[in-house]
Structures are given as C-alpha cells and as structure tokens.
Amino acid sequence: MAYDVIVIGAGPGGYVCAIRAAQLGMKVAVVEKRATLGGTCLNIGCIPSKALLYASEMFHEAGHGMAALGVVVGAPALDMASMMKHKDDTVAANVNGVAFLLKKNKIDWLQGEARISAPGEVTIKGVNGEAAHAAKHIVIATGSDVARLPGVEIDEKVIVSSTGALTLAAPPKKLIVVGAGVIGLELGSVWRRLGAEVTVVEYLDRILPGMDGEVAKSFQRILEKQGFKFQLAHKVAKVEKTGAGVSATIEPAAGGEAKVLEADVVLVAIGRRAYTEGLGLEALGVATERGQIVIDSHFQTNVPGVYAIGDVVRGPMLAHKAEDEGVALAEQLAGQAGHVNYDVIPGVVYTSPEVAVVGKTEEELKAAGVAYNVGKFPFLANGRARAMRQTDGFVKVLADAGSDKVLGVHIIGFGAGEMIHEAAVLMEFGGSAEDLARTCHAHPTLSEAVKEAAMGVAKRSIHV
Numbered sequence: 001m002a003y004d005v006i007v008i009g010a011g012p013g014g015y016v017c018a019i020r021a022a023q024l025g026m027k028v029a030v031v032e033k034r035a036t037l038g039g040t041c042l043n044i045g046c047i048p049s050k051a052l053l054y055a056s057e058m059f060h061e062a063g064h065g066m067a068a069l070g071v072v073v074g075a076p077a078l079d080m081a082s083m084m085k086h087k088d089d090t091v092a093a094n095v096n097g098v099a100f101l102l103k104k105n106k107i108d109w110l111q112g113e114a115r116i117s118a119p120g121e122v123t124i125k126g127v128n129g130e131a132a133h134a135a136k137h138i139v140i141a142t143g144s145d146v147a148r149l150p151g152v153e154i155d156e157k158v159i160v161s162s163t164g165a166l167t168l169a170a171p172p173k174k175l176i177v178v179g180a181g182v183i184g185l186e187l188g189s190v191w192r193r194l195g196a197e198v199t200v201v202e203y204l205d206r207i208l209p210g211m212d213g214e215v216a217k218s219f220q221r222i223l224e225k226q227g228f229k230f231q232l233a234h235k236v237a238k239v240e241k242t243g244a245g246v247s248a249t250i251e252p253a254a255g256g257e258a259k260v261l262e263a264d265v266v267l268v269a270i271g272r273r274a275y276t277e278g279l280g281l282e283a284l285g286v287a288t289e290r291g292q293i294v295i296d297s298h299f300q301t302n303v304p305g306v307y308a309i310g311d312v313v314r315g316p317m318l319a320h321k322a323e324d325e326g327v328a329l330a331e332q333l334a335g336q337a338g339h340v341n342y343d344v345i346p347g348v349v350y351t352s353p354e355v356a357v358v359g360k361t362e363e364e365l366k367a368a369g370v371a372y373n374v375g376k377f378p379f380l381a382n383g384r385a386r387a388m389r390q391t392d393g394f395v396k397v398l399a400d401a402g403s404d405k406v407l408g409v410h411i412i413g414f415g416a417g418e419m420i421h422e423a424a425v426l427m428e429f430g431g432s433a434e435d436l437a438r439t440c441h442a443h444p445t446l447s448e449a450v451k452e453a454a455m456g457v458a459k460r461s462i463h464v
C-alpha cells in the first residue's frame with residue numbers, strides 16, 4: 001500500500017502528527033511495535049505516573065490533611081491492588097481512546113517493528129512476517145528509553161527504572177532514588193506518601209537541574225519537610241543486590257569518603273535517551289548527534305523525505321512538545337506554515353505542591369546579559385490558598401527591565417500546573433507584566449497570586 005505519510009511510533013508525537021495529517025487530507029499509516037498505542041507517555045510515563053500521584057496524594061490527605069479541615073476519617077488503609085487497578089484502568093481508557101481516534105480519522109495502524117529500508121519505503125516486521133510500504137513522507141517518532149547507570153543492571157524488581165517504579169507490589173520500606181530530576185521526584189513522592197523512607201542521590205549540588213535556582217532551593221525545603229532526604233553532590237559508585245534488598249555505594253562528586261546506603265528498592269532516574277534502534281538509520285545515512293536524530297528547522301533529516309519529531313530529536317523530552325511538533329510537521333507537509341515556539345513550552349513537576357515553569361530562569365537571563373525585574377508573591381498571602389490550607393510556595397514573574405515583556409514565570413504551589421497556562425498564553429502574545437497585572441482575576445482564586453506577582457514587577461503588589 002502507498003501512503004502520503006507513514007509515521008513510525010504512536011506516542012504523543014507520532015499519533016498526533018498522524019491525526020493532523022489525516023485531517024489535512026493525507027493518506028496516513030502509523031507503525032507501532034507495542035501492543036497498545038500512546039507510546040511512553042500513555043503506557044509507562046505521563047498518564048500512569050499521574051494516576052498514582054493523584055491516588056497517593058488522596059491517601060496522604062486522608063491521613064494527614066483532612067482532620068485539620070474537620071473531616072475526620074481515621075487512619076486510611078492502603079489497598080495497593082485497587083490503586084494499581086485505578087492506574088491500569090486510566091492507561092487502558094487512554095490507549096483505547098487513541099485507537100478510536102486513529103479509526104475515526106481513517107488512519108491505518110500497522111502493528112510491528114519498522115525499518116526504513118530505502119528512501120520512501122518502510123518495512124514492517126509483524127507477527128505475519130515482513131511487508132514493505134511506500135510513503136511520500138516518513139516521520140520518525142520513536143521516542144526515548146531509560147538512560148542506564150553503567151554497571152547497574154535494572155531488573156524492574158529491586159533495581160527499577162520509572163517503568164518498574166510504576167508497578168511495585170507494595171511500598172518499599174526504604175527507597176533510594178538516583179537522580180533529582182522530574183521523574184525521580186514525582187515517583188519518589190508517590191512512594192513517600194505511601195510510607196517509604198526516600199533518599200534522593202544527585203550528582204549535582206541541587207535538585208531539578210535546569211530549573212530556576214531559587215525555585216529548586218525552595219522546593220527542596222518543602223520536600224525535606226515532607227520527609228525526603230537528599231544526598232546532593234554525590235555519585236553512585238555501585239549498586240548491589242543483598243539478601244535483604246539492595247545497597248548503594250555513594251561518593252562525594254568532588255571525591256572523598258564513600259558511604260553505603262541500604263534500601264529495599266533503588267530507582268534509577270538519571271534521564272532518558274533518544275531511541276532509534278532497529279530503524280536502519282546508519283544504512284540510510286541519517287545523521288545523529290549524541291544518539292538524537294539531527295533535523296533542520298522543518299523537522300527534516302539530512303535524507304530528503306525523512307523527518308523526525310519528539311523525544312528522538314533535540315529539545316525538552318515532553319509529551320506536549322512532541323505533540324506540537326507533530327502538528328507543525330503535518331501542517332508543513334500539507335503546505336501550511338506549521339510552527340513551534342520553543343520559548344514558550346511549559347514544564348510541570350506533578351508533585352505536591354506542583355512546580356510549573358515557562359520561559360527563562362533567572363540564571364539564563366543573567367548568562368544572556370538581559371536586564372530584568374522580578375515580581376514575587378507567596379501563596380501564604382493568598383486568601384484562597386489559606387482557605388484550602390495550601391500555602392506552600394510562590395509565584396515569580398521575570399520581565400524585561402526595558403520593555404516589561406514577560407520572559408519567564410515560575411510557580412511552586414497547589415495547582416501550579418494549571419495556573420502556568422495564563423502565563424503561557426500571555427507570553428505567546430508577547431504580553432507584558434503590566435498586561436497581566438491589569439487583567440481582572442476572579443476572587444478568591446489561587447490565580448490571583450499570578451496577578452499579584454505581575455504587579456510586584458512594578459513594586460505595586462497590594463496584598464504583601
């Protein structure tokens with residue numbers, strides 16, 4: 001069968017690209033080797049982790065937060081099997097939803113492992129053998145895989161990646177998380193709330209590398225109040241299974257005396273790497289750099305007609321970045337002007353409280369020599385936050401000192417992941433801190449803290 005577009009990989013990059021291309025009148029197929037659609041995000045990433053984060057937050061609230069509101073429920077009991085069923089049902093509903101969307105848009109799902117056998121040709125190895133299909137455009141959306149620690153074998157039982165950490169049969173008594181990035185802190189939070197003692201080991205001297213330094217420091221203090229322990233500026237030298245569990249030998253990153261941490265489970269969460277195995281890129285001559293596929297500003301590789309989007313190319317490894325690239329590429333293939341604004345891609349850490357960011361950090365602005373003003377507002381001074389006993393955190397708005405254009409917004413707080421989007425919309429339209437400050441916000445809402453922080457840029461916050 002000949003197609004206009006064959007997309008390899010049905011994650012958020014691939015299936016969204018396929019749907020947009022079909023909407024624009026193209027004949028489209030998606031190749032996926034997994035038994036279900038949705039990729040990392042829906043099967044073993046964003047969606048199952050959020051299901052467990054929400055459920056574990058409810059468990060923790062029932063035990064620790066509700067009595068202060070006058071809701072006395074007694075000590076909650078953990079039904080791990082039901083919690084995992086909630087996660088599995090959520091995943092199933094989402095992956096089935098993608099199957100429905102492909103059908104609705106008349107997209108063929110070619111099940112199996114794809115290889116680009118020649119320019120304009122994809123060969124698929126499925127249960128019924130191999131078949132070759134012609135395509136005018138081939139889109140690689142094969143995503144990413146867990147990055148491994150040299151010498152540490154992941155068995156997904158006691159030494160786990162994020163995938164194993166989503167399926168533990170019971171909360172470990174002690175959990176070591178290697179890596180203080182988003183995935184480590186989210187999954188660490190799940191098991192901390194369900195009773196695990198959690199120690200996070202991080203090579204750098206800070207958590208959430210790449211995020212605003214003040215936000216990271218403040219968030220670390222909040223996590224420490226929740227019982228997290230941190231071993232920053234330490235590297236993991238060895239992880240060994242013991243009779244009782246697992247031990248990790250850690251050393252100061254700058255050199256010095258090693259120490260041994262004992263645990264029931266070690267979660268390796270040091271990042272992800274682009275996944276291109278089996279695609280035949282070398283034979284085809286597709287250029288890669290540090291494992292990622294090299295593309296131009298139109299997502300095209302150095303081989304005409306072969307494109308790449310999502311985790312497999314440069315940029316933040318985020319589902320919504322992959323989706324937006326999928327839409328932009330499909331529109332470009334249809335002769336339209338698809339575009340992704342990489343300056344306005346929000347990032348959220350779905351912990352409690354949440355951390356949400358969009359745009360530049362203070363460190364980035366300083367390094368670029370940009371003069372900026374800062375407006376800050378704490379949730380402690382927000383009436384709605386007090387009414388909800390959710391007063392941890394603050395909003396920080398960074399605006400250009402000359403033009404007042406908003407360059408970055410950083411929020412730690414309950415619902416930060418929803419609130420960040422008013423900043424994203426404002427920034428997409430090139431808005432100023434004054435635009436945000438003069439936009440009427442409903443009272444009482446947590447979002448008023450965003451407005452007050454914007455007012456703070458001109459030193460005119462009312463409620464602090």
Ligand SMILES: Cc1cc2nc3c(=O)[nH]c(=O)nc-3n(C[C@H](O)[C@H](O)[C@H](O)COP(=O)(O)OP(=O)(O)OC[C@H]3O[C@@H](n4cnc5c(N)ncnc54)[C@H](O)[C@@H]3O)c2cc1C
Pocket residue numbers: 008009010011012013014031032033034038039040041042044045046047049112113114115141142143144162163183275277278279309310311312317318319320321322350
């Ligand atoms: C635990 C965890 C939590 C996360 N949470 C979030 C979050 O909250 N928000 C967020 O934005 N991002 C999150 N992410 C990241 C997010 O999952 C990725 O950024 C996103 O899935 C990337 O989409 P993609 O389409 O590029 O690739 P993927 O989702 O990785 O999909 C690629 C697909 O290609 C298939 N494939 C690969 N090679 C072949 C081949 N040769 N033939 C056929 N099929 C092939 C794979 O089986 C896979 O299904 C999380 C990731 C993890 C691991």
